[in-house]
Amino acid sequence: MPLPKAELHLHIEGTLEPELAFALAARNGVELPYADTEELRKAYQFSDLQSFLDLYYELMAVLRTEQDFEELTDAYLERAAAQGVRHAEIFFDPQAHMARGVGIGTVIEGLGRALDRSEERHGVSTQLIMCFLRDQSAESAMETLEAAKPYLNRIVGVGLDSAEVGHPPVKFREVYEAAAALGLRRVAHAGEEGPPAYIWEALDVLGVERVDHGLRAMEDQELVERLVRERVPLTLCPLSNVRLRAVDVLEQHPLGRMLDAGLMCTVNSDDPAYFGGYVGDNFHAVRDALGLELEQMRVLARNSFEAAFLEHDEGRRGRYLAEVEAYEFGG
Numbered sequence: 001m002p003l004p005k006a007e008l009h010l011h012i013e014g015t016l017e018p019e020l021a022f023a024l025a026a027r028n029g030v031e032l033p034y035a036d037t038e039e040l041r042k043a044y045q046f047s048d049l050q051s052f053l054d055l056y057y058e059l060m061a062v063l064r065t066e067q068d069f070e071e072l073t074d075a076y077l078e079r080a081a082a083q084g085v086r087h088a089e090i091f092f093d094p095q096a097h098m099a100r101g102v103g104i105g106t107v108i109e110g111l112g113r114a115l116d117r118s119e120e121r122h123g124v125s126t127q128l129i130m131c132f133l134r135d136q137s138a139e140s141a142m143e144t145l146e147a148a149k150p151y152l153n154r155i156v157g158v159g160l161d162s163a164e165v166g167h168p169p170v171k172f173r174e175v176y177e178a179a180a181a182l183g184l185r186r187v188a189h190a191g192e193e194g195p196p197a198y199i200w201e202a203l204d205v206l207g208v209e210r211v212d213h214g215l216r217a218m219e220d221q222e223l224v225e226r227l228v229r230e231r232v233p234l235t236l237c238p239l240s241n242v243r244l245r246a247v248d249v250l251e252q253h254p255l256g257r258m259l260d261a262g263l264m265c266t267v268n269s270d271d272p273a274y275f276g277g278y279v280g281d282n283f284h285a286v287r288d289a290l291g292l293e294l295e296q297m298r299v300l301a302r303n304s305f306e307a308a309f310l311e312h313d314e315g316r317r318g319r320y321l322a323e324v325e326a327y328e329f330g331g
C-alpha cells in the first residue's frame with residue numbers, strides 16, 4: 001500500500017498521456033504532427049521550461065469537449081489513487097483553451113463531471129485551482145476571472161503558471177486582489193526559473209498562501225527564514241525540475257537541504273505525462289536519489305495534508321493525517 005498523500009501541484013493538461021492524445025485527436029479530427037505515440041514521446045526532450053510549454057500547448061489542441069476533459073481527469077485520478085493520493089488540488093489553464101475556441105464552461109463542466117465521481121470511484125477528494133497564464137496580459141487574466149464567475153462554486157482558488165522569467169508576480173496584483181475579494185484562495189508559481197525576488201513578491205503583493213516550486217528560495221537566507229517562520233508550504237516537483245533543467249540531476253536537488261532548513265516542503269508531479277512520473281514516482285525518486293529517511297517521507301506526506309485547502313472540512317484533514325501517522329513503511 002502506498003504512503004497516503006495529497007497532491008497540490010498538478011496541471012490537469014499535463015496529465016495528457018500520448019495514447020490518450022492520439023485517441024482524442026482521432027475522435028475530434030485533430031491532426032497531430034507526430035506519426036505515433038513513440039515519435040511523440042521522443043519529443044519529450046526539453047531544454048528548459050519554454051521548450052516544454054511549446055509542446056504542452058500544441059497537444060492541448062486535442063481537448064475539445066466536456067467528455068475529453070472528463071476522460072483526461074478520470075485517467076489522472078485513477079493513476080493518482082494507485083500511487084496513494086487521497087486528496088488532489090488540480091490546476092487548469094482556461095486561457096489556453098479559450099484562445100482556441102473552447103469555452104471555460106466546457107472545461108469546468110468536463111473536469112467537474114470527473115471530480116463529482118472521484119471519491120466514489122477513486123477514493124480521492126478534490127478541489128480545482130484556476131491558473132492564469134503569466135505570459136498573457138493582466139487584462140486577459142482579469143477577463144478570465146470574470147468569465148469564471150458563474151462557476152465559482154467549482155473553484156477553490158487561483159494560481160499563476162507558464163513562462164516565469166520576465167513576468168513578475170506584481171503584474172497580476174489587481175486580479176489577485178479581485179480573486180481575494182471573491183473569497184478565492186491564492187497560490188502562484190514562483191522561484192522555479194525566476195529569482196527569489198519573485199517569491200517575495202508572490203507573498204507580499206499577491207498574498208499567496210502557498211508557493212508553487214519555490215526552489216530558488218534557497219539562494220536567499222532571509223527568505224528561507226521567513227518561509228520557515230510563517231510555515232509557508234512549497235509545492236516542489238523534483239522530476240519536473242530535472243526534466244526542465246532547473247537542476248542538472250536529481251542527486252543535486254535541494255529538497256533534502258530544504259527539509260533540513262525547516263521549510264514546509266511537499267512533493268508533487270507538476271505535469272506527470274511529460275516529466276516521467278506521477279507523485280508516487282516522485283516520492284520514490286527523491287528517496288533513492290537523496291537518501292531521504294523513511295520518517296522524512298512521512299513528513300512530506302503530513303505536510304501535503306497540512307498545506308491542503310481543507311479548512312472547510314477539518315475532520316477530513318484529521319482522518320488523512322491519522323492515516324499518515326499510522327502508515328507502516330514496507331507494509
Ligand SMILES: [Zn+2]
Nearest residue numbers: 011161189270
Ligand atoms: Zn507547475
